[in-house]
Amino acid sequence: MFNENQLKVLSQELDSNRIKTREKGNISLSYLEGFDIIETANNIFGFGNWDYAISKLEFISSEMNHNQNHVICYKVILKISVYSDDHSKDISREDVGFGT
Numbered sequence: 001m002f003n004e005n006q007l008k009v010l011s012q013e014l015d016s017n018r019i020k021t022r023e024k025g026n027i028s029l030s031y032l033e034g035f036d037i038i039e040t041a042n043n044i045f046g047f048g049n050w051d052y053a054i055s056k057l058e059f060i061s062s063e064m065n066h067n068q069n070h071v072i073c074y075k076v077i078l079k080i081s082v083y084s085d086d087h088s089k090d091i092s093r094e095d096v097g098f099g100t
Contacts, residue, residue, distance in 0.1 A: 001084050001091065009044050041082075050082045055094060073100045 002010065021030050041050050060073040076099070081092040 001082075001089055006044055045082050046085075049085065049087075050080070052078055052080045055079045060098075071100055073098070 018032055018036055019030050020033055021028050023029070054076055056075075056077040058075045060075055062070065062072045065071050076097045077094055078097060079092055079094045081090045083090045
């Protein structure tokens with residue numbers, strides 16, 4: 001389903017410059033920025049040949065922390081699909097994310 005160039009790009013190691021970090025409490029969190037992921041998918045698969053959908057968005061909690069800030073937590077199940085050029089076939093994957 002993927003062409004030779006797509007397979008080549010997908011098999012490359014992730015450029016470490018794309019990985020961002022932020023501190024949360026005493027933990028260093030690593031992540032990729034959403035715009036970077038969208039731009040990369042458009043470059044690899046072509047605009048319109050992939051999409052994503054939220055399968056489930058679940059409110060987890062809301063509380064006030066020690067600094068008197070509201071902390072709201074959500075869990076999401078996200079589905080990503082990549083389509084063949086004629087949209088006759090697709091590959092889909094789902095995964096879970098959590099955010100505050």
